Amino acid sequence: MDQGEPQEIRHQSARFADGLMLDCGVQLPELVVAYRTYGALNAACSNAILICHALTGDQYVGENHPLTGKPPWWDQVVGPGRPVDTDRYFVICTNVLGGCMGSTGPSDLRPDGRRWGMDFPPITIRDMVRAQKKLVEFLGIDRLFAVVGGSMGGMQVLQWAATYPDHVFAAVPIATAAYHSAQNIAFNEVGRQAVFADPDFNGGQYYDTGRTPAAGLGVARMVAHITYLSEEALNRKFGRRLQDNDLLRQGGLALFGDIFQVESYLQHQGSTFVRRFDANSYLTITRAMDYFDLAAEHGGDLPTAFAGTPTRFCVISFSSDWLFPTAESRAVARALNRAAANVSFVEVETDKGHDAFLLDEPDLHRILAGFLAGCARHAGLAT
């Protein structure tokens, strides 16, 4: 985190003194899970929906962000009267393990009093889900009515359904895949190398230097952001339009500087991101995504991961998403068919690319609301 920022926000959290055994074999001595809840848990504890956030999201899914003041990141999906209706459901969102909004992560102090930094153990999507499971139990909930998430959040949804099938009534993996592709790992690696190349990274121990690897993390964010958009969306939003500056107005050419609007947009994305995100968390979480391969956990056979599952699934993809293309979602849906699972599968037609799950997509919102309402009928949840 940047020094001087109002970092001392108290995130609501649960502390588990028994820690967490990680997939890598390391035992975390203590586990903190930061979380937010919205709406009311019913008497039967049967109306809880867990929202899983994506790589750079956090638990503030239903309220303005305490650090940036920005509107909730899934404003159009979570809230009163929204598809994930907080008047009806009890909504839980946690900061993932390895994150930087209050859950145990690389910017925390470790037992010897130093910060973890790059020594933070490698974590997996399954570790994140195990941490969430502890929180869900802590809240007194045995079975979640639904688990919903996009992108890396969708990976967690699939992991939840595979790991705790009897504790998930409905699962909605959006714009995701059952494994991280070589192309996606490649983009993550470019981002990580940008962080490593920043002299202020200081081997991950930048917390006490008064500086952060903002330049490197900014570049990482810029590269990643391109992958979240489609070519059509970039053309539509920016085309080849130029910035309004004196030199260009006079017909001059410049090698550097603020020239194309798309450059300025990406730079803005990079610079705002580094103010709210920790570089070591970025490294840890991107690595967790790279490691994700649900079939590999089941002898290379994805249907085995869902064998006999009682969970109802709704798999959703976006036509212009090239980071998690529809073919990946279709493969998940077909694996669920092989497992004779109850699965709906829809591709939403949009030109907004991977980011569409966060944007104004009426079809997505209708599908989500309808699917959850249908499941609520089957679960016997009162309307």
Place this chain on the structure above:
Amino acid sequence: MAKKMRLDLRLIAEMVPPGARVLDIGCSDGALIDELTRTRGCDARGIEIDMAEVTRTVARGLPVMHGDADSDLEHYPDRAFDYVVLSRTLQAVERPREVLRQMLRIGERAIVSFPNFGHWQVRWQLLWSGRMPMTSVWARPWHETPNIHPCTIRDFFMLCAEEGYAVERWLAIDEGGRKSPWRRFSSLANLFGEQALFQLRRISPAIAKAPKA
């Protein structure tokens, strides 16, 4: 739902026992799976190729997969369903014989409806005008129609015999889905029935291979 269900779908719904596991291939707006779920307590699911229909139907809370009969049935395990339904779609698939095989692999029984190309109007038009018939059932010109594999009721009986499927029930129905009175005479049904509705069961291998006495 307030919307009135097509009569042939109502006939199909009546063939399915309560509580059955059903897959409706080409479920369009989900009317049949909705009916089966609500009134018969079935575990009914759908496959539909038109994404706009899929979107609308999932948004109504019904379990529907985007997919098609030719390429998606192979992804289901053997005997995953009690009934697999294909209504008014057989004539439009790429490989009807393979689709039927898949249906009777993943389901105990298949319910198939199709427009009858043996109807007298079709025969008469081809004979009289020498051109591809156009009727209320076969309503699109030959170069526009998705119906690439038309067949007659008689053709279908022969395919069932070749493939070793037991025809448990069949009936001819008119375009409105009302039963026609040709139940006893398949040659009359083939001449006067606009649509046909079949319930098939795979003759179990044990019976098929039983040694002749």
